[in-house]
Amino acid sequence: MRPTDVIDVAAAAAPCGLRPATAPGPAPAAAATEGWVHSTETCGAVDGPGIRYVLFLSGCPLRCAYCHNPDTWHRHDGTLTSVADVLTDIGRYRGFIQARGGVTLSGGEPLTQPRFVKALLRGCKEMGLHTALDTSGYLGAKVDDEMMADLDLVLLDIKAFSEKTYRRLTGAELKPTLDFARRLAAIGKPIVLRYVLVPGWTDQPAEIESLAAFAARLGNVQRVDVLPFHQMGSHKWHDRGLRYRLDAVEPPSQELVDRTRELFRGAGLQVS
Numbered sequence: 001m002r003p004t005d006v007i008d009v010a011a012a013a014a015p016c017g018l019r020p021a022t023a024p025g026p027a028p029a030a031a032a033t034e035g036w037v038h039s040t041e042t043c044g045a046v047d048g049p050g051i052r053y054v055l056f057l058s059g060c061p062l063r064c065a066y067c068h069n070p071d072t073w074h075r076h077d078g079t080l081t082s083v084a085d086v087l088t089d090i091g092r093y094r095g096f097i098q099a100r101g102g103v104t105l106s107g108g109e110p111l112t113q114p115r116f117v118k119a120l121l122r123g124c125k126e127m128g129l130h131t132a133l134d135t136s137g138y139l140g141a142k143v144d145d146e147m148m149a150d151l152d153l154v155l156l157d158i159k160a161f162s163e164k165t166y167r168r169l170t171g172a173e174l175k176p177t178l179d180f181a182r183r184l185a186a187i188g189k190p191i192v193l194r195y196v197l198v199p200g201w202t203d204q205p206a207e208i209e210s211l212a213a214f215a216a217r218l219g220n221v222q223r224v225d226v227l228p229f230h231q232m233g234s235h236k237w238h239d240r241g242l243r244y245r246l247d248a249v250e251p252p253s254q255e256l257v258d259r260t261r262e263l264f265r266g267a268g269l270q271v272s
């Protein structure tokens, strides 16, 4: 979370942390739509602007080699939860996040549950909250116009910029993600582009330059976050008996991270 010097007393008193989803109580009929929730984080500081209530939904169609959360891949890894229950919990933090943050729907891949996401976004907007969607964009076609209207920001992970690298990394095709990015650009919906830098996988300068040029042309990319690969999720693969392909990969050097950020800056993008 943010340094304590930017948090007031009321905010500091609010409970924070990563919590597993709990079993739901009876849902009011008006918000009875249900979805699978892996966990929540009530004071997230890295998934969108300000302090966020972050809801991690379970289920993902991709299989990224560097995934930190393989425990979110299967929908039934989560807890079936009603929209009413989620919104009630978000409401507990409303005063706290309304002024200085908002709600981020993450995963897994939240768009594996579009009806749930749509109802949650609507409920958040009715509470006057800023909304963000953290997505690979692979299922961007599931976002209808009403959902789009209730979205303030898309945290878009473009994981690679050639079909070959993207498929090697994720097992899926790149095109749906780029189509979604172009659609967001056409309506001026803000994007924060996220790029995980993995030595030997996503560090080819020519590919990064092409992605940077694409992102700059979109015109709606507010910022690029270059995220250095790390090994903190590897134990989850081993614990589950999954074949982890990045055991021998070291995190990128600071020099490589800096060079990569410069490639995005060179295209005129703001970079963190």
Ligand code: SF4
Residues within 6 Å of the ligand: 060, 061, 062, 063, 064, 066, 067, 068, 069, 070, 072, 107, 108, 109, 136
């Ligand atoms: S899209 Fe996210 S949750 Fe899904 S496999 Fe990739 S890193 Fe993991």
